[in-house]
Amino acid sequence: MCKKMLLTAVLGMVLLIHASAQVFNVPDKAKTHFKTNYNNARDVDWRNNVSDYNCFFKEGDIDCRANYHLDGTWNYTEKKxxxxxxxxxxxxxxxxxxxxxxxxxxxxxxxxxxxxxxxxxxxxxxxxxxxxxxxxxxxxxxxxxxx
CATH class of the missing domain: 3.10.450.360 (Nuclear Transport Factor 2; Chain: A,)
Known part of the structure; x- marks a missing residue:
């Protein structure tokens, strides 16, 4: 019983740490650029992979990704x-x-x-x-x- 409770507690801590690691602040410069240039975007999903920010979104039926430097400066946009x-x-x-x-x-x-x-x-x-x-x-x- 103690092992089960300990395992549950450890698993809960790991999930909590993982969830909190996913919280990040997108620079205002990036958000402003995105809103200005992609005002018809939908299904917007910002992600941070330590070295830059990526915003995945759709324009109509087209899958897109805008890439930003850590300071929020736009780097490039890809459209499939x-x-x-x-x-x-x-x-x-x-x-x-x-x-x-x-x-x-x-x-x-x-x-x-x-x-x-x-x-x-x-x-x-x-x-x-x-x-x-x-x-x-x-x-x-x-x-x-x-x-």
């Missing part, structure tokens, strides 16, 4: 887009790239604080995952391997 929304120049460039035979996992439209508008292809071959970025004209901008 359907394949038929990708500009022809971009999809043509991808289909001619060395990654055309890799498994396509997703395509995101990314806007960042450098005033870039990019299409990010996530592709996989075996265990290797790559992120391929094209600008709106279909020019390959960068390639990043996933960690």
């Amino acid at each position: 887009i359907p394949a038929d929304s990708i500009p022809v120049k971009v999809s043509d460039s991808f289909s001619k790239s060395k990654y055309r035979d890799w498994a396509l996992k997703s395509v995101l439209f990314v806007e960042n604080n450098k005033k870039e508008s990019l299409y990010r292809y996530e592709v996989k071959k075996g265990v290797k995952v790559m992120y391929i970025f094209f600008d709106t004209d279909g020019k390959l901008i960068k390639e990043n391997a996933s960690i």
